[in-house]
Amino acid sequence: MSAYLIADAISVTYANGVEALRRFTLEVKRGEFVAVVGPSGCGKSTLLRALAGLIVPSAGQVRLDGHPVTQPSHQVGMLFQEPALLPWRTVEKNIGLPFELGNNASRLPPGDATWLRRRIADLIQLVGLSGFERAYPRELSGGMAQRAALARALVTEPPILLLDEPFGALDALTRETLTAALEGIWRASHTTGVLVTHSIPEAVFLADRIVVSTPRPGQVSGVVEVPLPRPRAWEMERLPEFVEAMQTARSLLRAACCATTTAETGRDVTARAA
Ligand SMILES: Nc1ncnc2c1ncn2[C@@H]1O[C@H](COP(=O)(O)OP(=O)(O)OP(=O)(O)O)[C@@H](O)[C@H]1O
Ligand SMILES: [Mg+2]
Numbered sequence: 315m316s317a318y319l320i321a322d323a324i325s326v327t328y329a330n331g332v333e334a335l336r337r338f339t340l341e342v343k344r345g346e347f348v349a350v351v352g353p354s355g356c357g358k359s360t361l362l363r364a365l366a367g368l369i370v371p372s373a374g375q376v377r378l379d380g381h382p383v384t385q386p387s388h389q390v391g392m393l394f395q396e397p398a399l400l401p402w403r404t405v406e407k408n409i410g411l412p413f414e415l416g417n418n419a420s421r422l423p424p425g426d427a428t429w430l431r432r433r434i435a436d437l438i439q440l441v442g443l444s445g446f447e448r449a450y451p452r453e454l455s456g457g458m459a460q461r462a463a464l465a466r467a468l469v470t471e472p473p474i475l476l477l478d479e480p481f482g483a484l485d486a487l488t489r490e491t492l493t494a495a496l497e498g499i500w501r502a503s504h505t506t507g508v509l510v511t512h513s514i515p516e517a518v519f520l521a522d523r524i525v526v527s528t529p530r531p532g533q534v535s536g537v538v539e540v541p542l543p544r545p546r547a548w549e550m551e552r553l554p555e556f557v558e559a560m561q562t563a564r565s566l567l568r569a570a571c572c573a574t575t576t577a578e579t580g581r582d583v584t585a586r587a588a
Contacts, residue, residue: 404449529571
């Protein structure tokens with residue numbers, strides 16, 4: 315199967331001269347879930363912004379289904395670390411918001427409010443927020459707010475879902491629960507997923523493939539296949555495939571970080587030997 319979403323050797327240098335990504339290549343097949351792990355500041359959010367068409371790379375190109383991506387598109391749903399719900403809107407009104415914005419507004423045929431109401435109701439059930447349709451964001455826990463934000467990201471049925479550390483701000487247990495819920499929701503929604511995260515277990519749990527990045531400027535340091543069946547469950551953590559994928563990703567990450575530290579400072583090796 316040929317790739318559906320491609321970052322083809324993209325480099326991003328910001329106006330302040332910071333080189334965030336250097337010739338980063340990522341190929342995601344239709345229906346695949348790919349995780350990108352890397353140290354803080356290595357350019358993960360930059361990569362997602364480029365995939366979403368929010369920034370244009372200084373070199374290289376992002377392509378979706380063979381077409382260059384040069385601006386934000388309704389084909390992409392995004393979920394960030396902070397749910398960013400509008401505090402004056404209920405859960406259901408927040409979920410419906412994308413249909414009131416930009417290009418998406420015109421995608422809803424006039425009089426199709428019934429379809430939208432049904433879609434929102436289905437999503438509320440899918441993300442496990444039944445009974446909270448009329449609740450305001452201040453009445454939700456962090457995990458519930460992130461569930462609502464996930465439903466909002468999916469409401470336009472985007473073929474691509476980009477997730478930027480979506481559970482980073484949550485406690486460990488809620489994070490595990492939501493990771494498992496996300497796996498089910500992703501399967502049910504038939505989207506192509508790209509997740510960036512610091513968490514290797516989360517990447518292994520969710521992904522078909524993990525791309526490990528070097529520290530900034532982000533470059534691909536290696537790729538790990540995750541040969542675990544779906545649906546996934548945390549009990550799989552003990553399976554040899556899970557353990558091996560974790561270890562491979564971890565050593566790639568360590569090797570990449572170590573190589574940069576040594577090359578950049580030249581002092582680290584001496585310090586450790588002493
Ligand atoms: N708008 C911007 N202007 C200038 N520099 C930026 C901008 N956004 C990010 N950077 C810089 O680019 C580098 C990569 O940032 P990015 O946010 O992509 O990293 P990240 O891997 O997502 O980090 P984290 O894991 O902490 O979220 C950082 O050094 C950051 O300071
Ligand atoms: Mg980030």
